[in-house]
Amino acid sequence: MLSRAINRFQEFLLPLTSGISATNMEVILEGATNVPVQLSDWHRDYGAGSMWDLLAVCMIARHYNPKICFEIGTGHGRTTHHLALNTSDNTKICTLDISDTDVVGCVFRGQPSARKIRKLLGNSTSFDYSEWLGRVDLVIVDGDHSYEGVQEDTRRAFELLAPGGYILWDDFAPGWPGVVKALKEHDRARSFRRIAGTKWVYYADDRNAVSESLVVQPA
Numbered sequence: 001m002l003s004r005a006i007n008r009f010q011e012f013l014l015p016l017t018s019g020i021s022a023t024n025m026e027v028i029l030e031g032a033t034n035v036p037v038q039l040s041d042w043h044r045d046y047g048a049g050s051m052w053d054l055l056a057v058c059m060i061a062r063h064y065n066p067k068i069c070f071e072i073g074t075g076h077g078r079t080t081h082h083l084a085l086n087t088s089d090n091t092k093i094c095t096l097d098i099s100d101t102d103v104v105g106c107v108f109r110g111q112p113s114a115r116k117i118r119k120l121l122g123n124s125t126s127f128d129y130s131e132w133l134g135r136v137d138l139v140i141v142d143g144d145h146s147y148e149g150v151q152e153d154t155r156r157a158f159e160l161l162a163p164g165g166y167i168l169w170d171d172f173a174p175g176w177p178g179v180v181k182a183l184k185e186h187d188r189a190r191s192f193r194r195i196a197g198t199k200w201v202y203y204a205d206d207r208n209a210v211s212e213s214l215v216v217q218p219a
C-alpha cells in the first residue's frame with residue numbers, strides 16, 4: 001500500500017525529475033487528423049502497458065508506416081502483433097527475445113499477423129545485428145530493463161536506425177529506475193521526448209530518409 005502510494009507520487013513528480021521533456025501525440029503525428037488504427041487481442045497481455053501506451057505505438061506505426069521494424073524484447077508479443085496490424089502488408093517486423101518459452105510471441109502465434117513477423121532468439125547484447133545495421137525505420141527497446149541493459153540496447157538501437165527513423169523505449173517510469181537513469185544520462189537525451197500520458201520515450205532521427213547527395217540527377 002505504502003510502496004504503491006510512493007510509486008504514484010514519483011509518477012506525479014516525473015515531469016519535474018525525469019530531465020526529459022514531454023511531447024503530445026498530436027505533435028508526433030505532425031497534425032494528422034485521421035489515423036485509423038487496429039487493436040486486437042490486447043487482453044492476452046494486460047501487463048504490456050496501458051491502452052494509451054498501446055494506442056500510441058499503433059498510431060505512430062500507422063502514421064509513419066515503417067518498412068522495417070526491430071523490437072528488442074518480444075515478451076508475449078502484444079506490441080509486435082500491433083505493429084503488424086498497423087503497417088503495410090510488405091512491412092517486415094523482427095522481434096528478438098532471450099527466452100524461447102511458449103509465452104514468447106503467444107499473442108501473434110497462429111494469427112494472420114504472424115506472416116509479417118520474424119521471431120529471433122538471442123541475447124540483445126551479443127546478437128549479430130549486421131543484417132539490419134542502418135536499415136530499421138522503427139526500433140522498439142523493451143528488453144532488459146536494467147541500467148546497463150538499456151544503455152547497451154540503446155547503443156544498438158542507434159546502430160540499427162535508418163536515416164529518418166524512430167526509436168521508442170518502453171517503461172520510462174519510476175518502477176523501472178534503470179530505464180529512467182539510462183535515458184536521462186544519454187548523450188542525446190535532449191532530443192528524447194516522453195510521450196505525454198504514456199510510458200514511451202521517443203526519438204526521431206533528423207537525417208533525411210534519402211540523402212540528397214545520394215540522389216542521382218538525370219543527365
Ligand SMILES: C[S@@+](CC[C@H](N)C(=O)[O-])C[C@H]1O[C@@H](n2cnc3c(N)ncnc32)[C@H](O)[C@@H]1O
Nearest residue numbers: 048073074075078079097098123124142143144
Ligand atoms: C517487458 S517484456 C517485452 C514486452 C513486449 N515488448 C510488449 O510490448 O509486449 C521484456 C522481454 O525482454 C526479454 N529480454 C530481457 N533481457 C533480454 C536480452 N538481454 N535480450 C533479449 N531479450 C531480453 C524478456 O525475456 C522479456 O520477454
